[in-house]
Amino acid sequence: MENKRYAWQLKDIIMIGILGVLFALIYLGAFYIGMALQGALTPFGLAPFGLEFMYGVWFMAATLAAFIMQKPGVAFVTEVLAAFLELLMGNFPIVITTGIIQGAGLELGFAVFRYKKYNMLSMCVSAVFACILSFIWTYFTNGYAALEVGMLVGMFAVRLGTSLLFAGVLSNLLGKGLARTGVLKGYPVGAKYIHQDIMDD
Numbered sequence: 735m736e737n738k739r740y741a742w743q744l745k746d747i748i749m750i751g752i753l754g755v756l757f758a759l760i761y762l763g764a765f766y767i768g769m770a771l772q773g774a775l776t777p778f779g780l781a782p783f784g785l786e787f788m789y790g791v792w793f794m795a796a797t798l799a800a801f802i803m804q805k806p807g808v809a810f811v812t813e814v815l816a817a818f819l820e821l822l823m824g825n826f827p828i829v830i831t832t833g834i835i836q837g838a839g840l841e842l843g844f845a846v847f848r849y850k851k852y853n854m855l856s857m858c859v860s861a862v863f864a865c866i867l868s869f870i871w872t873y874f875t876n877g878y879a880a881l882e883v884g885m886l887v888g889m890f891a892v893r894l895g896t897s898l899l900f901a902g903v904l905s906n907l908l909g910k911g912l913a914r915t916g917v918l919k920g921y922p923v924g925a926k927y928i929h930q931d932i933m934d935d
Contacts, residue, residue: 740805740849745920750799750812757795757812758819764788765825782881786892790900793864796840797857797901801909804852804922809844809860813837828875835871839864840901852923858902865890865897 765788772784799812817833843860844852869890872878878886909918910927918924 742805742807746803746805746808749803749921750808750815753795753799753812754815754819757816758823760794761792761816761820762823762825764791765820782876782878782885782889783892786889787896789865789868789893790861790896790898793836793840793861793897793901794905796837796864797843797860798905798909800840800844800860801852801857801906802912802918802921802923804849806845806849807841810837810841813840832868832871836864836868839867854902854906857906858898861897861901862894864901865894869893 765785768785768788770784771787772781775781775784793813795816796809796813800809814830814833814837817829817836820833821827821829840860840863843863844856846859846863847856873886878889881889909923912918913921913924913927916924
């Protein structure tokens with residue numbers, strides 16, 4: 735019975751495709767906003783913080799998809815698909831590797847709960863794992879080793895905060911809001927939240 739619940743269906747693939755395309759556009763927009771912030775912060779010696787303010791946005795597709803479908807592998811596949819589509823829309827090739835690393839962290843967050851808990855807590859845990867793995871990745875690829883410890887701590891704090899805000903809190907509220915409209919009635923989250931208040935969990 736458990737295997738049947740976790741089996742992927744055509745509607746799951748369609749939902750991942752929709753979210754992948756939508757968030758690929760959002761991700762690319764967040765990238766350019768982050769680059770603009772870098773330029774604005776450069777005179778103050780805070781350029782590395784530019785992209786940090788955007789990181790939580792880049793985790794949203796995975797946590798929202800997992801919250802909606804509540805199946806193993808959904809977070810990882812959605813994040814990697816969004817990264818691939820983002821590449822096709824004009825981002826740099828390294829975005830694929832970044833998407834894989836972020837997707838692994840996001841998937842791990844739900845795996846900790848053995849794929850039985852899909853709420854704001856599990857989404858925030860997912861965001862934390864993605865934040866940690868992505869920060870380790872960017873530490874080596876973006877030359878963070880040359881930065882002072884205080885700068886690194888500040889950057890990590892900002893990334894963690896935006897991860898929790900966007901991928902944890904806002905994705906959770908967005909998923910509940912969509913469920914309450916009835917458009918997700920064919921998915922686990924739809925059946926759970928359609929008659930509940932958006933702030934209930």
